[in-house]
Amino acid sequence: MKILLINPNTSRGMTEGIAAAARAVAAPGTRIVATQPTFGPVSIESHFDEAIAAAGVAEQVRLAAEPPDAVVIACFGDPGLDAAREATSAPVIGIAEAAFQAAALLSTGFSVVTTMTRTCVMAERLLQRYGMHHACRGVHGTDVPVLALEDCSPDTLNQLEAAARTALARDRSGAIVLGCAGMAPLCRTLGERLGVPVIDGVAVAVKWAESLVSLGLRTSAHGDYAPPLPKPMAGWAGALRW
Amino acid sequence: MKILLINPNTSRGMTEGIAAAARAVAAPGTRIVATQPTFGPVSIESHFDEAIAAAGVAEQVRLAAEPPDAVVIACFGDPGLDAAREATSAPVIGIAEAAFQAAALLSTGFSVVTTMTRTCVMAERLLQRYGMHHACRGVHGTDVPVLALEDCSPDTLNQLEAAARTALARDRSGAIVLGCAGMAPLCRTLGERLGVPVIDGVAVAVKWAESLVSLGLRTSAHGDYAPPLPKPMAGWAGALRW
Amino acid sequence: MKILLINPNTSRGMTEGIAAAARAVAAPGTRIVATQPTFGPVSIESHFDEAIAAAGVAEQVRLAAEPPDAVVIACFGDPGLDAAREATSAPVIGIAEAAFQAAALLSTGFSVVTTMTRTCVMAERLLQRYGMHHACRGVHGTDVPVLALEDCSPDTLNQLEAAARTALARDRSGAIVLGCAGMAPLCRTLGERLGVPVIDGVAVAVKWAESLVSLGLRTSAHGDYAPPLPKPMAGWAGALRW
Amino acid sequence: MKILLINPNTSRGMTEGIAAAARAVAAPGTRIVATQPTFGPVSIESHFDEAIAAAGVAEQVRLAAEPPDAVVIACFGDPGLDAAREATSAPVIGIAEAAFQAAALLSTGFSVVTTMTRTCVMAERLLQRYGMHHACRGVHGTDVPVLALEDCSPDTLNQLEAAARTALARDRSGAIVLGCAGMAPLCRTLGERLGVPVIDGVAVAVKWAESLVSLGLRTSAHGDYAPPLPKPMAGWAGALRW
Amino acid sequence: MKILLINPNTSRGMTEGIAAAARAVAAPGTRIVATQPTFGPVSIESHFDEAIAAAGVAEQVRLAAEPPDAVVIACFGDPGLDAAREATSAPVIGIAEAAFQAAALLSTGFSVVTTMTRTCVMAERLLQRYGMHHACRGVHGTDVPVLALEDCSPDTLNQLEAAARTALARDRSGAIVLGCAGMAPLCRTLGERLGVPVIDGVAVAVKWAESLVSLGLRTSAHGDYAPPLPKPMAGWAGALRW
Amino acid sequence: MKILLINPNTSRGMTEGIAAAARAVAAPGTRIVATQPTFGPVSIESHFDEAIAAAGVAEQVRLAAEPPDAVVIACFGDPGLDAAREATSAPVIGIAEAAFQAAALLSTGFSVVTTMTRTCVMAERLLQRYGMHHACRGVHGTDVPVLALEDCSPDTLNQLEAAARTALARDRSGAIVLGCAGMAPLCRTLGERLGVPVIDGVAVAVKWAESLVSLGLRTSAHGDYAPPLPKPMAGWAGALRW
Known part of the structure; x- marks a missing residue:
């Protein structure tokens, strides 16, 4: 295939x-x-x-x-x-559609952690179009530039982890959706640190x-x-x- | 596994x-x-x-x-x-959740063909809960009893096919979701006859x-x-x- | 009757x-x-x-x-x-349905105060199913166990009152819905303390x-x-x- | 009282x-x-x-x-x-709010039968405001003037009954809400004829x-x-x- | 004309x-x-x-x-x-309808700054009726009385500006809609101070x-x-x- | 300007x-x-x-x-x-956004008459994104190709008029929105024939x-x-x- x-x-x-x-x-x-x-x-x-x-x-x-x-x-x-x-x-x-679907299968509500705050609105519109705006309890920008994910520093990873922890608590969420394809390599580490499903759409x-x-x-x-x-x-x- | x-x-x-x-x-x-x-x-x-x-x-x-x-x-x-x-x-x-998700990946709008008309409301509530009520353009009861699907007669198959054809036309849909696990064995045949994605949730x-x-x-x-x-x-x- | x-x-x-x-x-x-x-x-x-x-x-x-x-x-x-x-x-x-309806008759928006935080999602789904998610401005868990309500201590009562006060202020609500049948005996006292309609679904x-x-x-x-x-x-x- | x-x-x-x-x-x-x-x-x-x-x-x-x-x-x-x-x-x-609430308690979906077609939009807006637009499956004007209900002729009654029957069938509804206070005296008769709950808001x-x-x-x-x-x-x- | x-x-x-x-x-x-x-x-x-x-x-x-x-x-x-x-x-x-429409043309999301907090619910209902509740990210009462706007003091202006700044930040909004016709004369000044579109419905x-x-x-x-x-x-x- | x-x-x-x-x-x-x-x-x-x-x-x-x-x-x-x-x-x-807004100012509900049926879904998504799906009561494809509008024959005009008449009746609408920029030259004629507001987004x-x-x-x-x-x-x- x-x-x-x-x-x-x-x-x-x-x-x-x-x-x-x-x-x-x-x-x-x-x-x-x-x-x-x-x-x-x-x-x-x-x-x-x-x-x-x-x-x-x-x-x-x-x-x-x-x-x-x-x-x-x-x-x-x-x-x-x-x-x-x-x-x-x-x-x-x-x-994004795939990640939202998987998150909805694993939790009653999830949060999205993404890159630039200005792109949150794109995720929000997709959530509405896909009917997932009720399942998503929050979209969180970190203002990490997309290309900074390529050679991801420990600081960047920590920043994403912190944003995810805040999201879980504030949104009462059960899972994290990574809001950028460039975050795919970080998925496993974040999942281990957070102890909740962390979902990479790729x-x-x-x-x-x-x-x-x-x-x-x-x-x-x-x-x-x-x-x-x-x-x-x-x-x-x-x-x-x- | x-x-x-x-x-x-x-x-x-x-x-x-x-x-x-x-x-x-x-x-x-x-x-x-x-x-x-x-x-x-x-x-x-x-x-x-x-x-x-x-x-x-x-x-x-x-x-x-x-x-x-x-x-x-x-x-x-x-x-x-x-x-x-x-x-x-x-x-x-x-x-149901899996079937709705797959249908949403393959079409802009789908129709559900199910068994007893009185169960349509159950599908409609699931669609709403999963946020799929915009993606589903119609839920159609056929009043075929669930157990009649076990040894499915040609008549039953024809009845389902006819309901699906009506649904596709009336709902302007691109795919059919089968609304009963008991329809799983009919999925391939219906798909061949209808020429659109026919989705069995199992x-x-x-x-x-x-x-x-x-x-x-x-x-x-x-x-x-x-x-x-x-x-x-x-x-x-x-x-x-x- | x-x-x-x-x-x-x-x-x-x-x-x-x-x-x-x-x-x-x-x-x-x-x-x-x-x-x-x-x-x-x-x-x-x-x-x-x-x-x-x-x-x-x-x-x-x-x-x-x-x-x-x-x-x-x-x-x-x-x-x-x-x-x-x-x-x-x-x-x-x-x-729940009865309480939501009464609350909608008495206020433009109400808050729910319930027991375990993990049950908030159940109330939220009911609100959506009943079409009351616009009328409800917040669902608040207190993590009071259901059975602790049976011989309700002053502390428990105070905890519920505090949660209700927070809810009224934060949600800009006009009424409180009690999110557990076990709270029925506390309804009158809470209503007197809070000075707003407190609604017991029973x-x-x-x-x-x-x-x-x-x-x-x-x-x-x-x-x-x-x-x-x-x-x-x-x-x-x-x-x-x- | x-x-x-x-x-x-x-x-x-x-x-x-x-x-x-x-x-x-x-x-x-x-x-x-x-x-x-x-x-x-x-x-x-x-x-x-x-x-x-x-x-x-x-x-x-x-x-x-x-x-x-x-x-x-x-x-x-x-x-x-x-x-x-x-x-x-x-x-x-x-x-209207009371009638919608009662109808939602007695059926999974109801239809409204009202007077002038031009007033249907008023009912539709109320349904949306009260969150009842999912529970109501249709609003049907009959173009019976309000004052014609005062001394209701058999013809008027028959017209309302016919509209209700059509609504029940087309909307797949389980109950009828009467869309005018002036219909209150007809409620019992219509209920007997139709064999479903007929709800008068008064x-x-x-x-x-x-x-x-x-x-x-x-x-x-x-x-x-x-x-x-x-x-x-x-x-x-x-x-x-x- | x-x-x-x-x-x-x-x-x-x-x-x-x-x-x-x-x-x-x-x-x-x-x-x-x-x-x-x-x-x-x-x-x-x-x-x-x-x-x-x-x-x-x-x-x-x-x-x-x-x-x-x-x-x-x-x-x-x-x-x-x-x-x-x-x-x-x-x-x-x-x-209100005109202001919401203009705001939706100029931003992906706007905030409303209005007078008495008790009137926020009116704006919220209009937003829902007009389908603008997704475009509006917050309605903010200032408890400035309507008639205080007639001879608007510097303090009142400052109060509105502060509320608008808070709204822009908290709501992640791109524009401000003035929630009272009496604010029309303040529109230009507020726009200059805030650096975002400030929209007066008049x-x-x-x-x-x-x-x-x-x-x-x-x-x-x-x-x-x-x-x-x-x-x-x-x-x-x-x-x-x- | x-x-x-x-x-x-x-x-x-x-x-x-x-x-x-x-x-x-x-x-x-x-x-x-x-x-x-x-x-x-x-x-x-x-x-x-x-x-x-x-x-x-x-x-x-x-x-x-x-x-x-x-x-x-x-x-x-x-x-x-x-x-x-x-x-x-x-x-x-x-x-499209402008036309929807104007139509919402002139009627309680409007219908869209557009070109290829397959483009209806695009209009429907815009309606949802703009929050206008409640104001629009129907989107109607005519399967008139876009370029056929350039030198619009009487037959094409009649076809659009017929679709609009059907839409007004079936949707209980008060206005027609033309679903293609290429229809702009036909707006006045259609408006005169139909006797309702016909809205050209250009x-x-x-x-x-x-x-x-x-x-x-x-x-x-x-x-x-x-x-x-x-x-x-x-x-x-x-x-x-x-």
Whole structure:
């Protein structure tokens, strides 16, 4: 089984880190093919970054050399999720949606610990769209920049742990969802320190993808996720036309 | 890995049917241990049936001979889900919650096709509790009795297919969720006939359970799902006391 | 008029306390018949306790010697409410639902003061199910054990009063709902101390029950609350079969 | 016990009809004092009518000769409800809120059958404000004018019955709420014909009011429903100043 | 273009202040005709005040000497809004609805700073009715009386500024909505001090009204906002009959 | 005042048509500068199209030759709205949000008539995000392709009129919102035929933009809409870096 793992930003280091985290949890027969857009920001910390990154996700799904069995979008804003679901009949999993679902299975209420405070609103909107705003009891920004997670210092780890402890107490939560794909390598350590489920969406998304593939379930091509209608595309997007 | 698969009703035939469906999708290393309560109704078609069955699920989790790695509750009302999550630190998956999650990953909106019309309200309440009422565009009763699914006649299959077709058209849906564990054996055939994702919660729950176990994620013992406080229990429930 | 007052736990002392509270507010012609399940926990402080207790409520409604005119379920989680409504055509009132309704009639927003913090989530789910989550501005755990309410010390009373004062101020609330049937005897004192409406669900449920009976209104037998379908029941539940 | 029953419109015939319906269900010791504003429309079938009527309710509560033990507002839009709750410390019950509460106690879902189609939106807004929009499965206008209910012809009764039957079937409902105080005299007949609970808010409101009074519960004077601040009032409203 | 600007209270000083604020932002061809009810309270700080004021708004719309091109209701509770929309085919804008809309266009989340704490509930209900409760992150009472705004002291201004700063920080908001028409003259100063959009509903409502008029858009006379049905009106309201 | 009007698709004919519609309603001093992305689809009829178009909107706002006073995004999915609001401190108006707001000011409930049925889900999600799902009573696809609107035949017009009539009746609505910028030229004719407010978001957005500019209100730069953090951007997006 081949899973196309898309890092929506263009930081090669982060693509590799996420790929390693994915491979660490993948089943023996699963091949993780990690990629990133040919254009766009090195990290996603604003709506502007995200708008470019969503187009980059669409590009990577559209131009995939061989059709994958499943696609994972490895950025907590789930950029380009709907576009990707139209562009392939393989299941497409966003790490935020997957993480929220796993957290809802393991606790009555969870908290999200994320990077820049200004991105909290993105998580809040996803929670509302996915119907998870009742299950999530708080979204907490730490103002750790995304790229600082790449070579995570002990201080950064401590900062995230402290934010998680505050969240658990203040929100009366039972689990922590990590609000950035770049936090994947820290998941185990944080889980051990906190003693509650700490959920990394990359790992869950890989397992969810394997699950759906093994069940023969594919994205619905009936109705809203039918393949895009063929039409001219101008400029660089001409390469993506149907 | 051992998954305790609880059929909340006391129909042995249905327990075996569900177990077979679960084994058909389980990974090589997964052992499905199927069980059912020592008491309660042979099918669950009312709130009264469900109240007894929920206690039966609690019994089976509490009295499991050896602790399982995960638990699946194989009735579409997810009876006893919260009780089970307190009674074990293993992940506990209800088939309705799992099915809704999978359907939300594969379509922008899905429809539920279930058995007795009077049980639609149970599905509707679960949808609301799980925050999936926006993703579900309709719950459709067929008035097929649960036990008629055991030796499913062609007529019954046709009836379900017809209900699903109506639902897809009327609800503008992209996927069908089967609203009864007893429909698990019909999932593949219905999927082939309908040409859209048809989702059986038993199968999804087994894969979700395997996924969480492989990630080392367990039910939160912090807060709302902490183990029950030890206390006397009267009557037959004395055997379940902590 | 005969009201079947079910204490869903098996503490006889609490059954008597609740019965006394009910009789203190009942109309002259009302007979309160207090009962409790033949099985289950002595107090309800977890989902596990509640799952057993819900079956106990179903048992008591099903096996009532003579059909009551109304039923009151005297535990703040309203366990077994839907099952009871199917099992009898008499009106069935849960004390949480009744208390929320009364509080909504007397204030623009109320706060709940309850026992164990871990049970707050149960109240929150009921609020959502009943559509009262906008009217309730906060649910506050005190970690007073349920059975400590039986012979309530001045300290316990003071603790509840303090929690209520905090709730009124922090939530900008106008009324307090007592989150446990065992608090019924404290209602008047707390109301005098706090100077706001303090609402005990047992009392409200008794009056709501009397009201519906006097109006000739009964639980709908049409649709979702129709009597359960007759079917075999295994084990101890055989006695409850239809 | 004295209940001030306010008919918010100025039709004396309707005031008397509603008063008779209230007296028919009141307890022996309850005195129903029926009144109506000194100004305003003879029926309430628009937002404009309602705005005037709400001021009329405020007038009647403010100017009540002797303080009542409870107040019932007998128009399905619950006009002036919040104002009345500030203007008296007695409990104030609106017939729509009471009817919705009773219906939610007796069914999993109910339908409203009302008069002019253009007033459906008023009921829908109340449902949302009271959190009852999930419990109500449909609001159905019949375009029967309010005053046609006064001397209700067999045709009108048949029209209401037909609308109720359609609502029960289409909405999958278990109970009918009558959407106009003027329908109170028809409640029993409709209930007998339909075989489901048919709920008249006037009757429920009277019993709810008696209940709260007997429990010593009064409108919260703490916070949002504190008495209005004293201040000058111009024109005819000078008589209402605090 | 003539805009009828209704101050729902009877304080002439406030009517003039609001009119001046409206004229300061009106387009060259716009004539602001400011008015107030012939009856009712000098300020609106309770539901009781508001019920009288809503009837006053209805009066002013009904009795307008010449039909206006648009109507603005200049009190933050939007009293009488629906009645006014029935009573004229001109667009009718409430300042709360307009302010919420503008704030939602300029920020992902805003806070309301208002006068008496007891009026916060009114804003909260409007937010829910307009669907803006997700966009508004907090409503903050300052307990500044409405009439204290007329000759606003430096202290009052400082108090409002402090409340706004607290709101921005605590609510993680991006804009401030002023919760009282009487704050209109302070809008510019507060905006300069705070460095975020500060939104006065009077100004927005005037521009929204001009916009709709210039587009030829009028209140729908189809359905719920059709003109009221002609009928007798008793007492002083006789002058308003249709 | 200069308004940057962005047509998010790359059909020059549609850009001109929308620009003409905008100029027809603009105030004398308003200059409409119409533009379109340098890349992307000629029409937006899928999530895939929209993901590319959102990046195109971000491009046009970022690369605007001279800073505009306001920005209008003229596609009913409001693509790139949040990105645009970060990329400029000018107010940014999406035509869907503006149209929903205007419709809510003119009716108690409205219906949307749009192009391809598969795009209904986009409108439904916007309604939920903006809190307008209660105000909108139905979204209706007509399966008219977007580009067929450019040289709109009488048949197309009749088809839209018929869909609108059906929507008004079935949804009990009072106004129609046109669900595509390409319908702007048909607005007046449809309004005359239907006799209810027909709302074209392009026109409303232009007036809303003029309004906010004239009030000196700008997009909040505090918090979630602060300018994007400067960072490298790969590929063609390098031109957009901060």
